[in-house]
Amino acid sequence: MKTPIVNVGILTEQTIYFVLKGAYTENEKSFSGEQHVSFREGKICFHDQLYESLLFIPGSEEASFVIRDVTIGVDFHWERKEDQEFQGALKLLADQEGIVVINQINIENYLISVISSEMSATATKEFLKAHAVISRSWLLAQIEKNTRLTRTEESYQSCYENKDELIRWYDREDHTLFDVCADDHCQRYQGITKASTEIVREVISETSGEILTSDGNICDARFSKCCGGVTEKFESCWEPVPHSYLTTLRDSKQSTYPDLTLETEAIHWIRTAPEAFCHTKDKAILSQVLNNYDQETTDFYRWEVTYSQEQLSELICRKSGRDFGDILDLSPLERGTSGRIQKLRIVGSKQTFTIGKELEIRRTLSESHLYSSAFIVEKQSVTDRVPGQFILKGAGWGHGVGLCQIGAAVMGNSGYTYQQILTHYFKNADIEKRY
Numbered sequence: 001m002k003t004p005i006v007n008v009g010i011l012t013e014q015t016i017y018f019v020l021k022g023a024y025t026e027n028e029k030s031f032s033g034e035q036h037v038s039f040r041e042g043k044i045c046f047h048d049q050l051y052e053s054l055l056f057i058p059g060s061e062e063a064s065f066v067i068r069d070v071t072i073g074v075d076f077h078w079e080r081k082e083d084q085e086f087q088g089a090l091k092l093l094a095d096q097e098g099i100v101v102i103n104q105i106n107i108e109n110y111l112i113s114v115i116s117s118e119m120s121a122t123a124t125k126e127f128l129k130a131h132a133v134i135s136r137s138w139l140l141a142q143i144e145k146n147t148r149l150t151r152t153e154e155s156y157q158s159c160y161e162n163k164d165e166l167i168r169w170y171d172r173e174d175h176t177l178f179d180v181c182a183d184d185h186c187q188r189y190q191g192i193t194k195a196s197t198e199i200v201r202e203v204i205s206e207t208s209g210e211i212l213t214s215d216g217n218i219c220d221a222r223f224s225k226c227c228g229g230v231t232e233k234f235e236s237c238w239e240p241v242p243h244s245y246l247t248t249l250r251d252s253k254q255s256t257y258p259d260l261t262l263e264t265e266a267i268h269w270i271r272t273a274p275e276a277f278c279h280t281k282d283k284a285i286l287s288q289v290l291n292n293y294d295q296e297t298t299d300f301y302r303w304e305v306t307y308s309q310e311q312l313s314e315l316i317c318r319k320s321g322r323d324f325g326d327i328l329d330l331s332p333l334e335r336g337t338s339g340r341i342q343k344l345r346i347v348g349s350k351q352t353f354t355i356g357k358e359l360e361i362r363r364t365l366s367e368s369h370l371y372s373s374a375f376i377v378e379k380q381s382v383t384d385r386v387p388g389q390f391i392l393k394g395a396g397w398g399h400g401v402g403l404c405q406i407g408a409a410v411m412g413n414s415g416y417t418y419q420q421i422l423t424h425y426f427k428n429a430d431i432e433k434r435y
Contacts, residue, residue: 003209003435006110006139007091008189009178010084010101011070014039016092018101022063024056024090031056039098056090064192065090067101072183072190086191093177102178103191108204110189111135115200117188118405123288127412128203130421133431134221134403135187137211140434141220142186143179158239165354167343169238207418209435212426214245219429222246225289226300227338227404228374228396229269229276230257231425236336237358237399245429248337251276251407260339263332267376269339270395273302277407278396289409300406303371305392312365312390316346319364320355324348326386330365330377338400339374349386358399365392372396402426 017036024031035046043050056065070084088105114135115128159168170185180186212219220243222234234246250257252275258265273279279301280286286300307315313327329347333354336342343356346364355364358373374395381388403425411421422431 004107004140004143005104006107006143006180007178008103008105008110009175009181010067010086010103011182012095012098012100014098016099016101017068018090019066019068020056020063020090021065021085023059024063024065025059026054026056030059037092037099039094042096043094044092044099051092052094054090054092056092058087058089061087063087070182070190072188084191095177100177103182107136107139108208110139112200112204113189113191114187115203116197117190120288120290122197122199123409124412125199125203126416126418126421127288127409128200129207129418130403130408130412131223131405132203132207133210133212133418133422134219134223134426136207136209137213137219137221138187138223139180140211141218144218145220146175146179165343165356166360167356168360169357170359171238209433211432211434212245212422212429213432214243214429218434219243219245219426221426221429222399222402223405224396224398224400224402225404226278226397226406227251227276227400228301228372228394229274229279230260230338230400231402231404232336232338232340232358232400234401236338236340236342237401245426246401247427249425249427251278251404260337261335263335266332266335266339266374270302270374270376270393276301277410278404280406280410282410282413285409285413286406288413289405300371300397301395303394303397305366305370305394307390307392309386309388309390313348315367316364320346320353322353323350324353325350327390328385328387329379330390332377335374336400339395340400341373341375344373370394372398372400374400 015038019034020032038045043052044054046054064085064087066083066085068083069081071081086103087109088103091102091104093100111132115132182189212221229251231249233248234243235241258269260266260269317323324346326349331345332341333343333345340358341361343354344361345354355361361373362370372394375392378391379387408421
């Protein structure tokens with residue numbers, strides 16, 4: 001098997017400014033330096049000509065291109081714009097909403113950027129190697145899945161809605177023009193903007209072609225920032241298809257864990273802070289895992305958010321598009337094995353409605369995203385059944401499925417090998433060299 005090429009969606013805009021650093025060819029014509037394209041009549045306007053698509057191919061491995069004003073951290077609290085530099089080919093496609101910018105790049109070079117973009121390039125080598133294997137596995141699994149769905153025209157449903165509830169999850173939708181996007185929806189990819197180190201290049205080289213497999217299939221290997229002490233099952237967050245390697249485990253040397261699907265157990269678990277690999281405030285370790293903007297969040301293992309009645313009712317109305325009136329209660333109906341809420345009933349003075357899964361809940365109850373859906377609700381200053389204040393006390397950051405990045409960083413810092421890290425988080429998976 002040859003090293004695959006991956007198509008990464010960078011952004012979609014009406015006007016794109018970019019710089020070709022080195023010689024690039026497009027339809028046998030040579031270009032370099034400052035360039036721009038605009039969206040006109042449903043097509044790409046470049047040098048006063050209209051095109052359906054453009055493909056700029058680098059003349060050498062050293063050539064690179066810069067895209068101006070790329071938005072990173074879409075919908076997160078640290079969302080911002082920055083210029084980003086990429087290697088490989090630059091593809092531009094005319095779509096209904098504007099011009100789609102796609103980077104075509106060798107998967108191993110892509111992974112050098114992902115490892116440097118997802119976390120600090122100064123993390124321990126074993127942790128970086130573990131992350132290289134799961135990032136490679138996840139990417140190849142997505143490409144394989146997209147190919148299968150496209151080839152068979154297999155239906156894919158990611159939303160169930162009736163008059164009483166909305167259950168939605170966010171996974172492959174919208175990615176029909178490229179394999180993966182460059183933001184947190186898929187894997188953070190910021191080209192060569194993030195300065196990689198020699199150790200990152202060594203990590204990619206030493207694990208080249210290594211993936212996780214289960215029963216001969218490439219593992220859909222997932223990861224999140226902090227599981228909160230117990231990992232979550234795949235089907236709790238995405239499509240209801242169980243994966244034996246994405247199941248529940250205690251993020252520690254201990255193997256036992258409470259049944260956090262029970263409300264009483266979840267309340268006790270979240271109120272306390274049991275021992276776990278990811279239960280750390282060691283700044284040296286956290287700085288290995290987190291980029292500067294991630295460190296703007298200081299509480300990962302246990303956190304707390306407070307809303308007034310006015311804040312919460314306005315927020316839920318705006319994010320859900322439903323007027324609940326005063327919010328009377330936020331009631332968990334179903335929890336996953338990590339304590340993350342899968343179904344949440346919102347009780348208002350005007351209506352009651354149920355939402356899920358975890359990301360839909362996090363988006364509805366925050367300007368960007370709640371750290372996780374593993375939370376309990378405390379109501380204060382209640383007058384005539386109407387609380388004046390809601391306190392959400394929660395555990396973990398992210399969906400909690402698969403590898404816990406902070407936990408894995410602690411393991412790497414404690415002397416575990418990358419194989420041990422992988423077998424800890426993916427119990428029923430094998431490490432296999434595919435190319």
